[in-house]
Amino acid sequence: SQTIHQWPATLVQPVGSPLSLECTVEGTSNPNLYWYRQAAGRGLQLLFYSVGIGQISSEVPQNLSASRPQDRQFILSSKKLLLSDSGFYLCAWTGRAAYNSPLHFGNGTRLTVT
Amino acid sequence: SQQGEEDPQALSIQEGENATMNCSYKTSINNLQWYRQNSGRGLVHLILIRSNEREKHSGRLRVTLDTSKKSSSLLITASRAADTASYFCAGGVNYGGSQGNLIFGKGTKLSVKP
Numbered sequence: 001s002q003t004i005h006q007w008p009a010t011l012v013q014p015v016g017s018p019l020s021l022e023c024t025v026e027g028t029s030n031p032n033l034y035w036y037r038q039a040a041g042r043g044l045q046l047l048f049y050s051v052g053i054g055q056i057s058s059e060v061p062q063n064l065s066a067s068r069p070q071d072r073q074f075i076l077s078s079k080k081l082l083l084s085d086s087g088f089y090l091c092a093w094t095g096r097a098a099y100n101s102p103l104h105f106g107n108g109t110r111l112t113v114t
Numbered sequence: 115s116q117q118g119e120e121d122p123q124a125l126s127i128q129e130g131e132n133a134t135m136n137c138s139y140k141t142s143i144n145n146l147q148w149y150r151q152n153s154g155r156g157l158v159h160l161i162l163i164r165s166n167e168r169e170k171h172s173g174r175l176r177v178t179l180d181t182s183k184k185s186s187s188l189l190i191t192a193s194r195a196a197d198t199a200s201y202f203c204a205g206g207v208n209y210g211g212s213q214g215n216l217i218f219g220k221g222t223k224l225s226v227k228p
Contacts, residue, residue: 043220044218090156090157100164103159103216104159105156106156108154108155
């Protein structure tokens with residue numbers, strides 16, 4: 001069966017510090033991978049998605065970036081965090097024909113920028 | 115832009131009652147999906163209804179879709195305290211190839227009191 005791992009679960013970082021969140025998927029090949037951000041009491045905002053190694057599409061211009069160095073690994077990064085980067089970050093995967101497939105989410109990372 | 119808008123934003127009911135949540139969306143979709151999120155966790159896929167379907171059932175869940183009104187509803191029958199969570203709708207849109215994405219609403223927070 002497929003599983004998705006996301007870490008760390010919580011993170012407190014000062015403004016201006018770098019960020020690296022990692023997500024890995026097991027039990028499937030060639031997944032579509034996604035990073036979402038959820039602000040408190042809000043819906044999910046799609047940040048990045050990837051259909052293959054090295055292929056990243058950005059939905060929202062910001063100081064975040066994403067990389068996919070391996071088929072089942074997706075990394076969210078920032079060189080310098082802003083206060084507005086605080087939120088709940090969720091990694092997700094889906095199979096081909098992404099729009100017609102359910103998303104499978106990790107348990108999220110709660111990021112607080114102080 | 116927000117594709118799905120859930121209504122109400124919050125719903126409080128007693129155990130055993132039915133809970134109905136509504137979702138409206140703006141553009142044409144290929145499918146409408148409902149997700150559940152327990153506090154501080156990732157989202158869990160509940161049900162997917164395709165644009166050519168009008169109603170779908172899964173256990174205590176009943177979903178309807180009215181493409182002419184661009185709306186969907188999720189009914190949870192005989193609710194339990196364990197159903198307490200936020201519920202999100204998401205429209206699946208095909209942007210071509212495999213790069214479809216889901217666009218989420220802000221969610222309905224359901225509280226089921228024992």
